[in-house]
Amino acid sequence: MTSATDPLPLPAVPRLIATDLDGTLLRDDKSVSDRTIAALAAAEEAGIEVFFVTGRPARWMDVVSAHVHGHGLAICANGAAVVDLHAGGKVLEVRALERSVALDVVRTLRDAAPGTSFAVELTTGIHYEPDYPPFHLDPGATVAAAEKLLDEARPDAGAPVIKLLAHHPQLTPDGFLTLARTAAGELASFTRSSPTALLEVSGLGVSKASTLALCCAERGISSDEVVAFGDMPNDVEMLTWAGTSYAMGNAHPDVIAAASGRTVANNEDGVAVVIEQILKNV
Numbered sequence: 368m369t370s371a372t373d374p375l376p377l378p379a380v381p382r383l384i385a386t387d388l389d390g391t392l393l394r395d396d397k398s399v400s401d402r403t404i405a406a407l408a409a410a411e412e413a414g415i416e417v418f419f420v421t422g423r424p425a426r427w428m429d430v431v432s433a434h435v436h437g438h439g440l441a442i443c444a445n446g447a448a449v450v451d452l453h454a455g456g457k458v459l460e461v462r463a464l465e466r467s468v469a470l471d472v473v474r475t476l477r478d479a480a481p482g483t484s485f486a487v488e489l490t491t492g493i494h495y496e497p498d499y500p501p502f503h504l505d506p507g508a509t510v511a512a513a514e515k516l517l518d519e520a521r522p523d524a525g526a527p528v529i530k531l532l533a534h535h536p537q538l539t540p541d542g543f544l545t546l547a548r549t550a551a552g553e554l555a556s557f558t559r560s561s562p563t564a565l566l567e568v569s570g571l572g573v574s575k576a577s578t579l580a581l582c583c584a585e586r587g588i589s590s591d592e593v594v595a596f597g598d599m600p601n602d603v604e605m606l607t608w609a610g611t612s613y614a615m616g617n618a619h620p621d622v623i624a625a626a627s628g629r630t631v632a633n634n635e636d637g638v639a640v641v642i643e644q645i646l647k648n649v
Contacts, residue, residue: 380649382592384410385579385605386638388421388431389560390598391615394634397430406639406646413649418442418582420575422560422567422601424488424529425456432456444488445558445601446578447529447569458490462578463527464555464570466517472531472551472568473513479550480535480543485513488530491523500534500563531555531568538564544600558601567601576604594645596630596638597622613641 386392394400407417419431419441425448428441432452439453449460469487476483486495494509494516509516513531518524535543543564547557556569583593591610597603598615603625606612614623616632623629630637 381415381594381611381645382588383416383418383583383586383594384642384645385418385420385575385593385595385609387575387597387599387602387605388419388423390617390633391596391602392419392633392638393430399431400636400639402636403639406636406642409646410642413646415645415649416586416588418579419452420446420579420595420605422558424448424493425450425458425490426492428452428456440582442575442578442582444529445556445560445567445569446573446575448490449578449582461490461527461529462570462573463529464531464568464573466519466524466528468554468570469528469531469568470514470517472533472555473517475551475554476533476547480538480546482537483533483535485516485534486532487513487516487528488532489523489526489528491526495532499532500536529569533566533568535564540564541600558603560599560601574604575601576608579605580608594641596641597626598633613637 410417421443422445423443425443439451441450441452443450447462448458451457451459473485484496484498486493486499492505496513497510540559544557544559544566547566555571556573557566559566590608593609595605595609595612597606598618600619600621603621606625612626613628613630614626615630615637630641
């Protein structure tokens with residue numbers, strides 16, 4: 368693996384930059400630095416597309432919506448939704464988690480890890496159980512058992528489920544992820560991006576990588592023409608898929624192992640550091 372101070376394994380002219388947001392493009396205060404804003408704009412001006420690829424739902428994309436150039440598309444909810452940031456976060460494509468599958472996951476994790484609480488992320492908003500911790504919760508959300516939140520008879524049953532969230536108050540984050548994948552990995556895709564034991568559950572085969580691959584195929588862009596950035600386990604598949612990839616200086620060990628290079632931390636504008644070097648080759 369190379370670092371940002373070593374000769375960088377960059378394609379001569381990459382066609383697309385795919386970057387995670389939290390812990391990667393964004394600083395810890397959730398801001399986008401002036402240096403990063405300038406680097407993103409310069410990349411687009413040079414003809415390199417920039418995709419934001421995040422675990423965030425569309426309604427939390429205001430942190431970067433002012434810095435969108437070109438097509439304005441973003442991949443949200445770990446690949447479950449493609450949204451148009453030029454249209455206020457309008458959802459264009461959904462790769463949903465079937466409600467019946469989500470219910471199976473809930474039952475399996477309740478047995479495998481007693482004390483787990485759940486939230487259900489729909490295209491229309493989030494709903495959660497009474498014991499689910501207050502992570503950016505919507506005051507208009509329904510509070511009920513997950514089995515009721517996923518009931519096909521609910522008025523919002525027509526809204527696709529883009530993510531099931533599972534929290535455990537005692538297990539370690541990586542330990543909970545391993546347990547869930549062992550117990551229910553044949554049902555759905557499990558990952559995490561939080562420093563707490565909070566898992567993000569998507570439809571089987573849905574990930575940042577798989578949706579990014581579909582978006583690139585539509586544009587005739589190969590993986591070798593993509594440079595990707597990330598910091599947490601939900602970025603591993605994307606960094607493995609991309610021809611060139613960078614773990615942030617603050618990245619999880621699994622991310623460092625998956626990436627082909629390493630840049631400095633998010634608070635040091637690690638994405639901008641690499642983009643600036645890419646543009647020297649354009």
